[in-house]
Amino acid sequence: MALFCVQIDYFAANLALPRMASDLDSSPTDLQWVISVYMLTLGAFMVPAGRVGDIFGRRKALLAGIALFGIASALCALAPSVGLIIVFRALQGLGAALIFPVSVSVLTNAFPGVRASHAIGLAYGIAGLGNAAGPLIGGLLTDTVGWRWIFWLNVPLTVLSLALGACSIDESRDESAPRRIDIMGLAFITAGIGLFTLMFDRAPQWGWVSAPTIGAFSGALIALVLFVVVEHRVPWPLVDLSLLRNARFSMLVIAGAVANIAYAVTIFASTLNLQQVRALDPLTAGLAFLGPSAGAALGGVLSGRLAANRPPLLVMGLTSAAAAVSLAALAASDDWSVYLSALSACGFTLGLVYAFTTVATQAVVRPERAGEAAGVTLTALVTLAGVGVAVAGTVLEMLERGGQSTASAIDMILGALAGLLATVSVVVLWIARVPTASVTSR
DSSP, X not given: OHHHHHHHHHHHHHHHHHHHHHHXXXXXXXXXXXXXXXXXXXXXXXXXXXXXXXXXXXXXXXXXXXXXXXXXXXXXXXXXXXXXXXXXXXXXXXXXXXXXXXXXXXXXXXXOHHHHHHHHHHHXXXXXXXXXXXXXXXXXXXXXXXXXXXXXXXXXXXXXXXXXXXXXXXXXXXXXXXXXXXXXXXXXXXXXXXXXXXXXXXXXXXXXXXXXXXXXXXXXXXXXXXXXHHHHHSSSOSSOGXXXXXXXXXXXXXXXXXXXXHHHHHHHXXXXXXXXXXXXXXXXHHHHTHHHHHHHHHHHHHHHHHHHHSOHHHHHHHHHHHHHHHHHHHHHOOSHHHHHHHHHHHHHHHHHHHHHHHHHHXXXXXXXXXXXXXXXXXXXXXXXXXXXXXXXXXXXXXXXXXXXXXXXXXXXXXXXXXXXXXXXXXXXXXXXXXXXXXXXXX
C-alpha cells in the first residue's frame, strides 16, 4: 500500500504541474523544482535509509517513512505558494526514500526465501498499478476538484498503510551491528549522490560544460571518493563495500540500471510522441499508458515467480533481451495499433526487469543487510534513470536542431537504447554460463 501510494502520487503530480503553475502564478523553473527536489531527496537518501532500517529497526523506519510521506502530502495540499510546495515535496522525497528500500527489506526478513521473492514481486506489481492509475487520477482530479486533491488523496492511503503496518509487521534488525550510524559516511554519500542527481537534472538548463555543472560534478566526485575512504576506515560502515565485489549482485544492478534507464526514457519519449507527434490531449495520452502500466504491474508479479527457482543471471539476460526487442519494435512502429502494442510490451518487459532486479539482488545477499542492498540497488536504478532522461532530453534537442523531426529523433534514441540493452543481455547471458562459485569469487 505504501509503494502504491508513492507511485500514484508521482505520476499524478506530474500531470498537475501546468494547472498548478496557472493557479499559483509560478515560473517553469519553479515547476521543474517541484519534480526535481523530490527526485533529489529520494535518490540521495535511499542508501542511508536502507541501512538505518537494518540498524534501528525496519518496522520503525518503514512506519516513520509512511507517516512523513503522509504529513508532507497534507502540507503540499495546504501550501499557499510554490516555494512551500517545493519544501514539502523534499519531505515527501525523504519519506519515499525510507519506504522504497525498507519495504523490500521488511519482506525479505518476514518470509523464507521463495515466499519473500513472491512477496516482493507482488508488492511491486501492486505498486505498478499506481503507475497505471496515477495519470488518470491526476488528470481527473485536476480537471474536476483541483490539483490539491492529488496530495489529499495520499492522506487516507498513508493512514491505511500505517494501520496495516502497525498490526502486521514484526520488528527486525541486523542484530550483529551496534545501534549507531556512520555519520561521516552518511554525510558524504548523501552529498555525493545529491550533487550527482542535481548536476544531471540541471545540466540541460545550465549547460553541460558550464561552471555550475562542472562544480556540481566535481563536488559529487570528491564526496563519493571521501565516502569510500571513510567506509574503509570505520569499524561499522554504512555500506559494506564488499557488497560491490559480489559479481552477481553487481551484474544484476548494472543490467537493471540500463533497463530502468530505458524504461524512464521510454516513458519520457512516448509522452512527447503521444502529445506532440500524435497530438493527443493529456487525458487521452494517459489512457494510452494504461497498457504499459498494466504490463509493468504484471511484470512485477511475474518477477517474484522467476526469482524463486531459476538462476538470476540467466533470467536477467533473457528478460533484458525481450525488453530490447520490445524497444526496437516501438522505435520501428508507425501504425497506431502496432505502436500501442509495442508500448505495452515495453511496459511489461522493462517493468519486469526493474522489479526482478530488486527481487534477485535480495536473493544474493545476507538477510541482515537486506536494507543496505535494497538501498544501493534502488539508488542506482532511480538515480541513473534520472540521468538517462536528462541526457535523452539533450540528445533529442540536438537531433532536432540538426534537422531531424521529433518523431525520427525519438525513434533514434529508442533504437540506440534497444541496442545497448541487447548488448547488456548478451554479456549477462555469457556470464551466466560461468559456474556460480566462479562468478561470486571474482
